[in-house]
Amino acid sequence: MSSMIKINLDMLLVQRKMSLTELSREVGITLANLSILKQGKARAIRFSTLVALCDALNCEPGDLLQLEKE
Amino acid sequence: MYAELFLILIFISLAIFLVRHFRHKPNAGSNEPGIDIDLAQTAKPNKITRLVKGYLDVMWYLFLALTVLMPIVGGVISVGYFSEGGNQWGVDLNAFMGIEIDLEQLTDMAANTEGLRSGVISGKTLLNFETLSVTVWYIFIAVNEVMLLFVLYGLKQMRDMFASLVTNMYFTLENAGRLKKIGIAVISGNIIIPIIQYFGGRMMLDDITFNLPGVEIYPAFQNGGTGVFLGLLILVLSGIAREAANIYQEQLGTI
Incomplete structure (x- = not known):
């Protein structure tokens, strides 16, 4: 079973x-x-991209990225 | 009659295969959507790349013409010349053979053999001879067609690769795959072609008889060892190119 990162943008x-x-x-x-x-x-x-996105969206990296199991 | 029809059928199939299979495919691009836009590398292709690409194009059309024309010209020659029945016509061709000359058996030369421990001179090389046998002529065409197919396959892969290099596409999985195919073609060509040449040469010699004591011509294997080694090196290079393409793709996909 493989997992993948989902972006909650x-x-x-x-x-x-x-x-x-x-x-x-x-x-x-x-x-x-x-x-x-x-x-x-x-x-x-x-x-750097992650920091910029989190700053702009006022969120934590964990809010942006989510581990999704297939 | 049936044999000729069969040969024509084979030739037509070969021509169709060449046209369909060896169609020029310049850039397949990346198979990952969204990444194609940025895939072209920034460095400009140098003059040597363009020069080699041009050279490969010329060679490609030359060898394609040779592959297609050889059976046609061969057929015309065999029908026109050999069917006349006379011995005044012959066809000049060459084949890889071994030759051995025993100087001591050549009565006129024996007295003049000096400076040699053994009076035998031998070697393996391309020998030219003018044949009167239509069978030999057909074998020659068949052997050369096989060799030309190997050359065409290699040229096709190289042309596709250089077409992508000219458009700044260096590190792609397609190019790595092409390098691998070239390596396989070089290895198999250097194994298969000497075997075909050997058996072709043997069949050619079966039709040629001459009686000269001291001179012997025999079918010979061309040493393809260097070619096989070169092919192995190309295979290793293809692995490196694949790795580079993967790293490049990863870098492209990094936001």
Whole structure:
């Protein structure tokens, strides 16, 4: 049984009433890369990106990342 | 008659196979959605890459033409020349053979043999001879067609690889796969081609008879050891290229 990391970006954006474009502008990450992250197609995430996202969304890394068992 | 029809059928199938299978595939791109956009590497391809790509293109069309034309030209020659029944026509061809000359048995030479411990000179090389036998001619075509297929396969893989290198796609799994295929082709080519050459040469010699005491021509194995070693090196390189492609993909997928 393999597990995978799920990104809860969708949920957090809805909760913060924020669009992906706004987040992209605030964090300084391209819309394309944020989209890859949101779709769960990213292979890894840098600590700096994680910090920037958490700052912008005012959340903990644990709120953003979730271990999902398949 | 049936034999000729059978050969024509084989040739048509071969031509269709060549056209369908060896179709040029430049860039397959990454199989991971979302990552394609950033996949092209930033460095510009150098002039040597473009030059090699151009050279491979020329070689590809040359060898493709040779592969397709050889049976046609061979057929025309065999029908036109050999069916005339006369011995005035011959076809110049070459084959990898061994040759041994025993100088002591050559009566005229025996007196002049000096500086040799043994009066035997031997070697393995490509020998040219003009044949009058249609069978020998057909064997020659068949042996060369097999060799050309190996060359075409290798050229196809190299062309695809260089087509992607020219568009700045270096570290891709496709290129690693192509390198692996080239390695396998080099190894199998260097094993299979000498065997085919040997048996082809044997069949050719069966049709040629001459009686000259002291001179012996025999079918020979071409040493493919270096080629096999080169193929193994390419296989190792393909493994390194695969690893590099994986690392590159991982780096691309890091946000």
